[in-house]
Amino acid sequence: xxxxxxxxxxxxxxxxxxxxxxxxxxxxxxxxxxxxxxxxxxxxxxxxxxxxxxxxxxxxxxxxxxxxxxxxxxxxxxxxxxxxxxxxxxxxxxxxxxxxxxxxxxxxxxxxxxxxxxxxxxxxxxxxxxxxxxxxxxxxxxxxxxxxxxxxxxxxxxxxxxxxxxxxxxxxxxxxxxxxxxxxxxxxxxxxxxxxxxxxxxxxxxxxxxxxxxxxxxxxxxxxxxxxxxxxxxxxxxxxxxxxxxxxxxxxxxxxxxxxxxxxxxxxxxxxxxxxxx
Amino acid sequence: xxxxxxxxxxxxxxxxxxxxxxxxxxxxxxxxxxxxxxxxxxxxxxxxxxxxxxxxxxxxxxxxxxxxxxxxxxxxxxxxxxxxxxxxxxxxxxxxxxxxxxxxxxxxxxxxxxxxxxxxxxxxxxxxxxxxxxxxxxxxxxxxxxxxxxxxxxxxxxxxxxxxxxxxxxxxxxxxxxxxxxxxxxxxxxxxxxxxxxxxxxxxxxxxxxxxxxxxxxxxxxxxxxxxxxxxxxxxxxxxxxxxxxxxxxxxxxxxxxxxxxxxxxxxxxxxxxxxxxxxxxxxxxxxxxxxxxxxxxxxxxxxxx
Numbered sequence: 001x002x003x004x005x006x007x008x009x010x011x012x013x014x015x016x017x018x019x020x021x022x023x024x025x026x027x028x029x030x031x032x033x034x035x036x037x038x039x040x041x042x043x044x045x046x047x048x049x050x051x052x053x054x055x056x057x058x059x060x061x062x063x064x065x066x067x068x069x070x071x072x073x074x075x076x077x078x079x080x081x082x083x084x085x086x087x088x089x090x091x092x093x094x095x096x097x098x099x100x101x102x103x104x105x106x107x108x109x110x111x112x113x114x115x116x117x118x119x120x121x122x123x124x125x126x127x128x129x130x131x132x133x134x135x136x137x138x139x140x141x142x143x144x145x146x147x148x149x150x151x152x153x154x155x156x157x158x159x160x161x162x163x164x165x166x167x168x169x170x171x172x173x174x175x176x177x178x179x180x181x182x183x184x185x186x187x188x189x190x191x192x193x194x195x196x197x198x199x200x201x202x203x204x205x206x207x208x209x210x211x212x213x214x215x216x217x218x219x220x221x222x223x224x225x226x227x228x229x230x231x232x233x234x235x236x237x238x239x240x241x242x243x244x245x246x247x248x249x250x251x252x253x254x255x256x257x258x259x260x261x262x263x264x265x266x267x268x269x270x271x272x273x274x275x276x277x278x
Numbered sequence: 279x280x281x282x283x284x285x286x287x288x289x290x291x292x293x294x295x296x297x298x299x300x301x302x303x304x305x306x307x308x309x310x311x312x313x314x315x316x317x318x319x320x321x322x323x324x325x326x327x328x329x330x331x332x333x334x335x336x337x338x339x340x341x342x343x344x345x346x347x348x349x350x351x352x353x354x355x356x357x358x359x360x361x362x363x364x365x366x367x368x369x370x371x372x373x374x375x376x377x378x379x380x381x382x383x384x385x386x387x388x389x390x391x392x393x394x395x396x397x398x399x400x401x402x403x404x405x406x407x408x409x410x411x412x413x414x415x416x417x418x419x420x421x422x423x424x425x426x427x428x429x430x431x432x433x434x435x436x437x438x439x440x441x442x443x444x445x446x447x448x449x450x451x452x453x454x455x456x457x458x459x460x461x462x463x464x465x466x467x468x469x470x471x472x473x474x475x476x477x478x479x480x481x482x483x484x485x486x487x488x489x490x491x492x493x494x495x496x497x498x499x500x501x502x503x504x505x506x507x508x509x510x511x512x513x514x515x516x517x518x519x520x521x522x523x524x525x526x527x528x529x530x531x532x533x534x535x536x537x538x539x540x541x542x543x544x545x546x547x548x549x550x551x552x553x554x555x556x557x558x559x560x561x562x563x564x565x566x567x568x569x570x571x572x573x574x575x576x577x578x579x580x581x582x583x584x
Binding site: 028029046049058059060098099102106110118122125127130140144166227244253267 | 307308309310311313314315317318319320321322323324325326328329332338339340341382385386388389393395397400401404405406407408410411412413414415416417418419420421422423425427428429432459462516517519520521522523526527537540541544545550553554557560561564565568
């Protein structure tokens with residue numbers, strides 16, 4: 001900008017620059033395509049290997065069959081961990097919504113001292129690495145004198161999932177004029193009725209997006225579950241993690257693809273919610 | 279605080295201050311947060327305190343703590359050359375990943391913020407995949423790509439370029455690749471968000487004054503987007519410091535990072551106090567980064583309405 005360009009260049013640039021250029025930089029598209037390719041490459045190779053007929057990880061694959069998928073239910077650990085993961089993710093998401101949505105109302109709509117501090121407390125579990133929280137969870141369970149069970153995981157995953165629900169719910173409430181609720185109240189609706197018929201439906205897309213996020217966080221989480229896992233409460237990602245440390249064959253790839261399908265369903269759910277919101 | 283408008287949205291035009299909720303004091307709304315506050319106190323702060331107590335040598339028993347408290351564990355760890363190396367490696371690798379990712383992600387953020395291509399949405403979806411698919415998937419994928427019989431080594435040997443498989447995995451490069459991949463989303467999003475806020479008129483002005491595209495970028499766009507780059511680098515740095523699965527499975531004995539050493543101490547050495555002490559150290563690193571974030575890029579800035 002500081003060096004004056006020659007007149008011919010300047011006028012040419014001026015002509016070309018009246019509107020923001022459609023392509024800001026040449027080759028940018030090619031670079032972005034390359035990055036996207038690298039980002040999906042590992043997922044694509046896992047998919048390819050999950051159909052391989054070889055009994056060890058090898059590239060290129062030797063053939064195509066669905067045997068690894070068919071035999072997934074025969075692996076007792078895989079079957080149990082899949083069920084556990086659905087239970088833990090489902091229950092912790094439900095609890096996250098039950099705790100997070102009322103808290104969002106308090107934080108976005110309330111007028112009281114220490115609201116910022118309260119918001120900070122409710123988001124506090126986002127501040128430390130998951131593995132640190134995994135260690136801490138082991139100690140609290142000992143302190144409460146409880147045996148490790150699936151409830152340990154539901155509890156821990158709720159603590160890390162609820163802040164995500166809270167944040168999206170607060171964001172939606174902040175964009176939504178409080179006048180709607182006041183209108184309902186002034187027309188005679190009680191607070192609960194105003195919430196159920198006006199506020200909640202308007203918040204629904206944000207809650208759904210937050211819930212889908214909490215579900216995915218739980219469904220793929222390893223570090224929080226790591227120290228409190230037993231043979232009974234083992235979750236899907238922990239089972240895959242354990243398996244990968246000792247043997248690595250296409251069955252674990254097939255199992256991961258199954259996990260990906262479930263995640264894909266929930267992302268579709270969140271994306272639809274986001275579109276409704278827009 | 280009493281003067282803030284009833285509408286909570288800070289950006290909204292000052293609405294006429296309507297009569298407040300009437301008989302019901304708004305303060306009572308705060309009780310709605312009680313379950314979540316209780317969850318965080320019992321589920322997060324209490325576990326944190328117990329972890330700290332155990333790192334000081336307390337034995338955690340049901341509803342009681344036993345034993346003398348002392349800093350002995352910390353003194354022992356501070357005297358361990360191995361742990362200092364792990365700490366240095368963790369910080370260095372995380373800084374490297376943040377730097378590499380900033381360079382790699384910036385053009386993608388420009389594309390997402392500026393391109394009106396129909397592929398924009400697809401690209402957006404793909405930049406989200408690393409977060410959504412989980413560590414296992416990314417780790418497994420790179421093991422297959424980089425492994426001895428993996429994609430790269432097979433291609434190289436088929437092309438006749440190598441006779442022996444290259445040792446690509448179980449080392450630092452594989453760890454950096456994995457960490458960069460898993461945190462890519464968190465680098466792109468802050469940069470993209472800042473780029474969107476830059477008034478295109480500024481760039482048009484630079485162009486119409488004769489600056490080339492490149493010069494406009496270097497003198498106008500890039501300086502205006504530093505905040506996003508810095509915010510993204512902090513998040514990526516913090517995430518990499520706390521990463522566990524990738525350094526464990528893609529790395530080897532030479533690439534132990536703090537989270538891996540927590541795991542080794544807890545499970546292999548069966549030393550809970552030691553694991554807790556390293557976890558406390560990692561927490562301090564995370565809180566230091568958080569303090570920088572809150573000071574310069576406060577995510578709650580337009581949040582608490584005060």
